[in-house]
Amino acid sequence: MSKIIAREELKGIKPYALGKSLEEIKTDYNLQVIRKMSDNENVYGCSPQVREAISKNLNQLFYYPDGTTSTLISKLARFYNVPKSQFIIGNGSEEMIRLLTRAYIRHGDEAIMADITFPRYETNVVIEGGQPIKVPLNNGTHDLDAMLEAVTEKTKMVFVCNPNNPTGTIVGKEELFDFIKRVPENIIVVVDEAYYEYVMTDDYLETLPLLEQFPNLIVLRTFSKIYGLAGLRVGYGIMAEDIVTELAKVKDVFNVNHLAQHAASVALEDQGFIKHCAKKNSEERVYVSKALTALGMQVYPSETNFLFVCSKQPLVTLLMEKGFIVRGLQMSGWAEAFRMTLGTRKDNDAFIETIGQFLKESVV
Numbered sequence: 265m266s267k268i269i270a271r272e273e274l275k276g277i278k279p280y281a282l283g284k285s286l287e288e289i290k291t292d293y294n295l296q297v298i299r300k301m302s303d304n305e306n307v308y309g310c311s312p313q314v315r316e317a318i319s320k321n322l323n324q325l326f327y328y329p330d331g332t333t334s335t336l337i338s339k340l341a342r343f344y345n346v347p348k349s350q351f352i353i354g355n356g357s358e359e360m361i362r363l364l365t366r367a368y369i370r371h372g373d374e375a376i377m378a379d380i381t382f383p384r385y386e387t388n389v390v391i392e393g394g395q396p397i398k399v400p401l402n403n404g405t406h407d408l409d410a411m412l413e414a415v416t417e418k419t420k421m422v423f424v425c426n427p428n429n430p431t432g433t434i435v436g437k438e439e440l441f442d443f444i445k446r447v448p449e450n451i452i453v454v455v456d457e458a459y460y461e462y463v464m465t466d467d468y469l470e471t472l473p474l475l476e477q478f479p480n481l482i483v484l485r486t487f488s489k490i491y492g493l494a495g496l497r498v499g500y501g502i503m504a505e506d507i508v509t510e511l512a513k514v515k516d517v518f519n520v521n522h523l524a525q526h527a528a529s530v531a532l533e534d535q536g537f538i539k540h541c542a543k544k545n546s547e548e549r550v551y552v553s554k555a556l557t558a559l560g561m562q563v564y565p566s567e568t569n570f571l572f573v574c575s576k577q578p579l580v581t582l583l584m585e586k587g588f589i590v591r592g593l594q595m596s597g598w599a600e601a602f603r604m605t606l607g608t609r610k611d612n613d614a615f616i617e618t619i620g621q622f623l624k625e626s627v628v
Contacts (some may be wrong), residue, residue: 273286273393280383295587301605301615302591304429304459304570308541308608310492311534314527321526324569329522334470336520336529340500343532344472349505352512355519357458357486357499362388363511364421364482364501368452369394373420378406380431381595382456385423394420404431404564406573408443415451422447425456427463430593430603432566437469444478452507459568460501460541461490461538464546468567470499472502479504489569490541491531496524545569548606555616559623574598576628579619586618 286298305361306429333353341348354360361384369375371393377385379398386396395418399411406424415422424443435443440455447453471483486499498520501511531537553563553571557601562574572593578600580592595601606612 273391277387277390280387286589289584289589293585293587298587298589299611299614300589300608301607301611302589302603304374304489304568304603304605305494306490306492306541306569307605307611308492308544310527311531311537313530313534317526317530321523324522327522329518329520331517333520333525336498336500336525336532336604339529339532342546344502346472346475346502346526347505348504350508352501352503352508352515353520353525354499354501354515355457356488356497356500357484358384359497359515359519360387360455360484360499360501360511361456363515364452364454365389365392365394366514367510369420372418374416375421375423376411376414376419377423378425378428380404380428380595381406382424382429385425389421391466401428401431401574404428405433406435408435408439408546409419412443413447415448417498419448419451421452421454423454423456424470425458427457427459427567428590429458429568430570431564431572432459432568432570433564433572434463434465434468434567440469441474444463444474444481447480449478451483452480453478454484456484458484458486458489459537460485462542462545462569463567464542474504475504479506482507487528490538490545491528492541493524493527493531496521496527498528499520545606548609548612551609552604552606552612552616555612556619559616559620570603572603573603574601577623579622583615583618584620586604588615588618 337348337351340351365388369389369392373394374397375389375394376397379400389396399407399414444453444616447610475481482501485503488494556563556573563574574595576599580602583590591603593601
C-alpha cells in the first residue's frame with residue numbers, strides 16, 4: 265500500500281456509484297434483454313442530423329478541438345438572445361459545477377443545497393474545503409424558505425436543482441423569483457436546469473431574462489438529457505460576463521472534444537426533434553405515474569424524463585433480476601424508493617406489468 269497521503273478533504277468522499285456494467289448484469293442474472301432505466305437518458309436518441317454531422321467531422325480528429333467553443337457559443341447566443349460573453353461550455357454540466365466550486369469556494373465557505381438532490385454539488389464543495397449545508401426537502405421539493413434561513417456570513421453559494429434530480433419536482437415561478445430576490449447579492453445562486461426542456465407546466469420560472477437584474481445568478485443547462493448526447497458530454501452555463509472570465513481561468517484548455525462541439529451545434533438547430541421528445545415523454549410521464557399510483561406507490565409530480573417512486577415493497581433487486589435497471593434510493597417511511605427513467609410505451613408497459621405481477625404474487 266502506498267504511503268502517499270491524499271488531501272484531507274478527500275477522506276469522507278466516496279466515488280460516484282456507477283453500479284455494474286450492462287454486460288455484468290446480463291451475466292450475473294442470465295438475462296437476454298436489459299432495459300436501462302437508471303440514468304435519465306433520452307430513450308428516443310438524438311437528432312438524425314447529429315449522426316450526419318459526426319460522420320462529416322471524423323476526418324478532423326487529429327486536430328485539437330476549438331478551445332474557445334466559439335461556434336457552439338455563437339449558436340447558443342442566437343438561440344437564447346443572450347450575449348456570447350455570458351456563456352461558457354463544459355464537459356457536461358457536471359464540469360460547470362466543478363469549475364464554480366474551484367473558482368469560488370474557499371476553505372470554510374458554506375454552500376447550501378437540498379438534502380436529496382444531485383450529489384455532485386456536495387462532492388465538489390467538499391473537495392474545495394467547503395462545508396455543504398443540506399436542507400431537507402419539503403414533500404420532495406426544495407424548501408426555499410428553509411434554505412434562506414440557512415444563509416450565514418459564511419455562505420458563498422446556493423444550489424437549486426430545478427427540476428430536482430432525483431425527485432423530478434419543481435419550485436413554483438413566484439416562489440423561486442422571490443427566493444432569488446432575497447438571496448444576498450454576494451452569494452452565487454446556481455439554478456441547475458438540466459431537465460428544463462422537459463417541463464410542461466406554466467408555473468416554471470424563466471431564469472434567463474433575470475440575468476441582467478441579478479448578476480449573482482447562474483443558469484446551468486446540458487445537451488446530455490433531451491438532446492440525447494449524454495455520451496459526448498456537453499453542458500453549459502449562462503451567467504454574468506465577469507463570472508465567465510473567472511471560470512475560464514480554471515477550466516481545462518480543450519475541455520469539450522471536437523465531435524461533441526459539432527454534435528451539440530447541430531442538435532440545437534433541430535428543435536422539431538426536441539419538441540417531439542418532450543411531447544412523447546409527457547405522455548409517458550402521465551401514463552406511468554397513474555399506473556404506479558394505482559399499484560399503491562407514491563410518485564412525486566415530475567417535470568422531467570424520470571419518476572421518483574416510493575414503494576412499500578423492496579423492488580429494486582427484483583426489477584434487476586427481471587432486466588429493469590433503476591436507481592435505488594432512500595426515503596424515510598418507505599421500504600424502498602427508486603428513480604426510474606421513462607421509457608418507450610413498450611418498455612413502460614413491461615415495467616408496470618412486472619411490478620403488478622410481483623405485488624399480486626406477494627399478496628397470495
